[in-house]
Amino acid sequence: MGLFDKLIKDAVGNAVSEAVKKAVQPKADELAANAVSQAANALNQTANQTAAAAGAANQAAAEGAQAASGTEAPSKEEMQAALGTLGSLLGGFAQRAAENMKLCPKCGEAASADKDFCPSCGAKLPDMTVADGVKCAKCGKQNEPGTRFCSGCGEKLPAAVQAEQAAAEADAEVLKQWAEKLPDFPVWSCGGSDMELEQETGTETESWRFSVTLVTPVAAENAVKQYRQVLMQNGFKTEGQYPDEEHLYKRVNGVSCHVDTEHCFQGDADSPTIYLDHSQPTGGYDYQKPEKKQSGGLLGALFG
Ligand SMILES: [Zn+2]
Numbered sequence: 001m002g003l004f005d006k007l008i009k010d011a012v013g014n015a016v017s018e019a020v021k022k023a024v025q026p027k028a029d030e031l032a033a034n035a036v037s038q039a040a041n042a043l044n045q046t047a048n049q050t051a052a053a054a055g056a057a058n059q060a061a062a063e064g065a066q067a068a069s070g071t072e073a074p075s076k077e078e079m080q081a082a083l084g085t086l087g088s089l090l091g092g093f094a095q096r097a098a099e100n101m102k103l104c105p106k107c108g109e110a111a112s113a114d115k116d117f118c119p120s121c122g123a124k125l126p127d128m129t130v131a132d133g134v135k136c137a138k139c140g141k142q143n144e145p146g147t148r149f150c151s152g153c154g155e156k157l158p159a160a161v162q163a164e165q166a167a168a169e170a171d172a173e174v175l176k177q178w179a180e181k182l183p184d185f186p187v188w189s190c191g192g193s194d195m196e197l198e199q200e201t202g203t204e205t206e207s208w209r210f211s212v213t214l215v216t217p218v219a220a221e222n223a224v225k226q227y228r229q230v231l232m233q234n235g236f237k238t239e240g241q242y243p244d245e246e247h248l249y250k251r252v253n254g255v256s257c258h259v260d261t262e263h264c265f266q267g268d269a270d271s272p273t274i275y276l277d278h279s280q281p282t283g284g285y286d287y288q289k290p291e292k293k294q295s296g297g298l299l300g301a302l303f304g
């Protein structure tokens with residue numbers, strides 16, 4: 001991380017939204033043109049001097065050069081003070097930006113505080129500004145933008161509560177869509193988050209993809225197993241020439257419903273993706289294993 005990035009990060013907090021950083025950036029760029037570059041140059045100079053100190057001859061040469069040029073590197077204390085001032089300046093800009101900014105709970109874009117709806121996606125914006133969202137309701141401390149828990153008392157901050165509510169509402173909406181669009185497939189209420197339901201394009205039969213994030217890979221694996229149970233309780237079965245519980249089928253009014261959990265962990269181990277479509281099992285629903293050939297001769301006579 002560059003010195004400049006680190007300054008911004010220190011000033012506006014670790015988890016600060018990109019939006020606040022964006023708002024501070026122009027001001028910071030302006031400052032960077034002089035103060036930061038000066039400080040960085042000074043740091044470089046010190047580093048060069050330290051390297052030079054490894055050899056006495058080099059040291060002498062460096063001192064000679066410095067004396068000749070007539071400049072003197074600022075002391076470490078001076079540089080730290082300068083960087084501290086810069087940091088608090090950026091912190092001030094970040095605070096003012098946060099007071100005049102709302103964040104869209106849906107797309108994450110920033111909007112000015114007087115807006116009621118997101119200019120990017122049209123979603124309803126919260127009443128609170130970014131600064132309101134990190135002001136602690138319990139102890140009153142004004143936290144840095146992006147903070148989730150109050151640094152004064154540990155209370156969960158309003159912005160974090162609101163973000164969780166928005167995420168839960170979005171997940172509930174996805175499950176509602178599933179129930180409406182795919183009524184023949186039982187909804188998988190697995191308790192995860194970041195749910196997505198997307199129709200696949202370019203497939204022969206209508207095909208959908210559902211993904212979700214669970215807390216751990218183990219939880220994800222258990223949730224998939226549990227969904228197979230739910231499917232079987234709802235009449236889905238292994239079918240066809242290659243029966244396998246990773247592919248479960250059910251015929252509903254003559255239409256084949258197929259749930260594929262075979263490749264569900266090809267992404268992250270805690271984010272399974274399952275596939276829902278209308279393909280038929282290989283060999284068909286009524287596939288019968290061919291009977292073993294009757295062996296002739298003595299054994300055939302004995303056991304036939
Ligand atoms: Zn938006």
Ligand SMILES: [Zn+2]
Pocket residue numbers: 136137138139140141150151152153154155
């Ligand atoms: Zn607090």
